[in-house]
Amino acid sequence: MIEAVVIGRIGVDFTPTTPRTTLAAASSFGRAVGGFAGNIGLGLARLGIATSVVSKVGRDGHGDHVRSALAAEGIDVSSLGIAVDSRTQVAFFEAWPPDRFPVTFYRPAPAPDTQLDDADLAAAAVEAAQAVVVSGSLLAEEPARTATLRAMERRAARGRPHEDARGPDRSWTILDLDWRPTLWSQPREYPRLIVDAIGHSDVVIGGDEEFAAAEVPPDVAAARLGEDGLVVLKHGPAGVSLLEHGERHEISGIAVDVTCGLGAGDALTAAFTAGLLRGLPALAALERGNAAGAIVASRLMCSSAMPAPAEINALLATTAAPTRMTRVVA
DSSP: OOOEEEESOOEEEEEESSSSOOTTTOOOEEEEEEHHHHHHHHHHHHTTOOEEEEEEEESSHHHHHHHHHHHHTTOBOTTEEEETTSOOEEEEEOOSSTTTOOEEEEOOSSOGGGGOOHHHHTOHHHHHOSEEEEEGGGGGSTTHHHHHHHHHHHHHHHOOTTSOTTSTTOOEEEEEOOOOGGGOSSGGGHHHHHHHHHTTOSEEEEEHHHHHHHTOOHHHHHHHHOTTOEEEEEOGGGEEEEEETTEEEEEEOOOOOOSOOTTHHHHHHHHHHHHHHTTOOHHHHHHHHHHHHHHHHTSSOSGGGOOOHHHHHHHHHHSOOOOEEEEEOO
16 A cells, blocks of 8 residues: 655756766766655655655656666656656756755756646545645646645545544645745746645645745744644754644754755655654654755765665764754744
8 A cells, every 4th residue: 555645746867976066067977866756755665655656757768767766666656657748857966065056957848747637646546645745846837736736635625533633544745845946937926826735734844945935934834734734844954843733843953964965855854754654753753854864965866865764763873862942833
């Protein structure tokens, strides 16, 4: 049975094989599965979560590589469709400077993921999975925009009166803000649409700049989610915050030698989601997500750098306990 479904763009990343190399200076590149769904899907699979990816690729060699690479990791690709009039997303990213990691997208319109429709998102796994992780960038274009909102609305409308809202059997619709302004032809639409999506979610994850772009303060997002909602606020190297039950918990960052920060946020989302699915309290799940993000930031690639459980355990065991602070949200 599929435990988690990840819905969002997917493609391939090309990274200079030499760390601390700009795109202009690079002479060779490594290729790996990339994009929101590729990174988080692979991150979940490596943590033992039965995972499916819902997205589309082009009818090309890069698309074939994405499909075979995900399948080799045990990920269900039955809902990874082919957009015959599109090309698979290609992204070149620079591992220098590591704190900004510039990305150059090659996404000729119409990009495959923008063509996801109601039929794609009405798959049984999307309806039944315990966790569905959704990219906010899917709201940038039709028909994916409407299809995504409808799928989230259906999950929210099902109601789960028999479940323990805080127990290990709870189901989760997780919205990652995933703000990528270059993917939006009309970026001013983002705040309105993301507020709509938040209303159909159980968890919202985003960085400081992403919440600012959404024009939704984290405490306002928490209020919109309701009493049992969770808001995760990423602060980069400074750590991460959790808003839960009217309190804000802050976890300090883990100091690592950063090689490339790209992919660290996706690693956090994957490990946090895995923790929730395994019944961990949200704060404990977030500590694992914080560690997973640090591990990926210390490595060159993204999806292929996603850690296994033992690697997260080892980092937490050899690192001073992260500083925790808790305060009541006004």
